[in-house]
Amino acid sequence: MEYQDIFAIQNSQEFEQKALDVFRYQFEHNTVYRSFCDLLYKHPSDIKSIEDIPFLPIDFFKSHEVISSQKETQAIFTSSGTTGSIVSKHYVKDLSIYETSFHKGFTQDYGDIKDYVILALLPSYLERNGSSLVYMVDKLIKASHHDDSGFYLDDHLALSKKLKELDASGQKVLLIGVSFALLDIIEKYTFTLKNTIIMETGGMKGKRKELIRQELHAILKEGFGVSTIHSEYGMTELLSQAYSKGNGLFTTPPWMRVLTRDTEDPLCILSSLKTGGLNIIDLANIHSCSFIATQDLGSVHTDGSFTVIGRFDDSDIRGCNLMAL
Template sequence: MFLSQSDWRSSLRQRILNVTPPDFDALGLDLFRYQARYNAVYAEYLRHLRCQPNSIESLADVPFLPISFFKTHRILIPDVPVATEFASSGTTGATTSRHLVPDLPLYDAVCQRLFENTYGPLNQFHILGLLPSYLERNNSSLVYMVQRFMTLSGSDQSGFFLNNYAELTSRLRLLTTQARQRTQPAKKILLIGVTFGLLDWVDETPESLTWVGKYPDLIVMETGGMKGRRHEMLREEVHAELIGKLGVSAIHSEYGMTELLSQAYSTGAGVFGPGATIQVRLRDLNDPFHSYVPGQTTGKQTGGVNVIDLANLDSCAFIETQDLGQYETGSGTFRIMGRFDNSDVRGCNLLAAL
């Protein structure tokens, strides 16, 4: 049966909102066929690769669009009105990526589901955002997401902190003290921050912050990124420094970027799990068109990071990033190891090159 573009999109959207792990591959293939037909940039890319979309029968054979196209092209399926435009942070004078987003309610629903599947309902949190470089812009997808989380938290103590570290420390003291004085279960606390912001906070606070780790329902989450503010560090080094100075047992991480509408989360040790709408497929370092299927490799396979993001319904769901990743043995989990040489320094997804 022939479906119009709008009916096809509507069907895919509903399936994305309700996708479960057994449905992922079939939905991904249908989304590929939809985008191969209606996304002019992606269709032209496939044509240059001599890829016949009707011959693709497995996600392992789907070509991934280089992420740099988001800097140079309008990656958008036509006839879908744009609601907002997210842009990457970039560096001074650098060309930034643009992600045109027609469907903010889809983005809202996906972000909420991915977070709550890992951490529980947002209305059980106070959310503190330490995102200085992102707050200085008005088109950051990260700020939009965290602001949305704050609204869903329903907490009047949730809020952003630019460079006001003393106020952040004071807010944390207030929340942890109030929690200890209550007899009923208190809300959890999520402190989410860009990496250099968290490091600046612990370095520039004159008092010891090890009391922070004594509150068991506190999550400290880094989003990656030095943005030229500090020297690059391995994620393990960053986590070790923050754990030592905050007294927490683990540092959590968020893996996301402007070009993706889904996020992956690590609850510690930098190990990310796939989410309902996002999977990572590593590609061979010497052959970008050969990928390794998660859970079907032996040893800790390293490769370039390709991302399947089902939430990218109106742009492109198959993104070849410039990140380097590594599968954990025999599982669908992965680590982000660094970036390819000469790739752009980005704010949200990488800490250091190998």
């Protein structure tokens, strides 16, 4: 199945039609997803709208090879996990789809990447292999074409100096960091930033006590001297990201949509503003599964934006952009 037209979607009608096309394709070509649909007695003839589509529980990426293509695997992205835990594996058949997705998604929300110096503070991700976030940020750093763009591991002093120097010069800067590392740096240094976006990717990685997003953002705003904190919502099992420019309200690119499901009846899709489990349609997942039932709790607004309020109690905390309640 061709994927190029996925990134040409311009309205809700085009999205729905493409989502139904992708569902039929994955029903036929993804044996894991087909078996799941068969267990639910769901056949393409039963599916009239995206609300009818079965959403594959995200844990299947831990126990199965979720693929819709026999093409050679170009990369395997893995989730972070505690020692001995089972991690999710996303078998990526075409890295160019992922690259198109995150480049177009970033441009939609933030404009030309070349306008920014990208500084990355992602120590826990850099210290392991298979991080889709590190892959994305590395490509964005290269695409920025700024000599000052780059990763920082533990050298908070060098990062502090660079951040203050760039901000004072009027250069637009994006500092993207895992939550605990952003907290670490503002405990050592103080900032008053005027030209810098601070973007958290969530996750304390066992380094600190988990905080609700509002509390985390309040601390980061004060420490960096900024009025808002941005957030990135992504995960190993997805090839697209949603971004928040403040207040924890995320927006998606045109090829991605979020729905909420009843926590007691997974097949029941809820109306807007009701809290439930988050189901994600990511059409960039053309070669794996585009219909994912996550372990995240949240609500979706009438305009398609969404908020994340926590995780199911029995789900493991791992490397996506979430604050546990």
